[in-house]
Amino acid sequence: MNFAALNHIVENNPELIEENVPAGGNAAAAVGVARRLLGINGNVDGLTENQRYHYENYIRPLIENVSCTGIFSSEGEDGCVGGGTIDDEDLEGCYILDEMLCQECQNVQDRMRDD
Ligand SMILES: [Zn+2]
Structure with a gap:
């Protein structure tokens, strides 16, 4: 997890996360999860199972590999x-x-x- 990159995306370009969410998905929720991650210092263990799904699929590809x-x-x-x-x-x-x-x-x- 690249916390600095995550912070930059959430603050300046949250569209990058929204664009990863397929039609019918909840783009606002994915951005919300990213914001929550910032609030808990990138501690993925602090996410609920549902939030972690958003992280793995829509957020993680932007900040790892x-x-x-x-x-x-x-x-x-x-x-x-x-x-x-x-x-x-x-x-x-x-x-x-x-x-x-x-x-x-x-x-x-x-x-x-x-x-
Ligand atoms: Zn290259």
């Missing part, structure tokens, strides 16, 4: 030059920049910008 979107996105390929996932320590920065790139892709992109 998040996929890199890649920089060379072409047909059929994700375009990531690194390991495919974003390091935990880089995750909050990715949300702040709104660029979901792993360190390797970030480096390549920086180099391309410099050229």
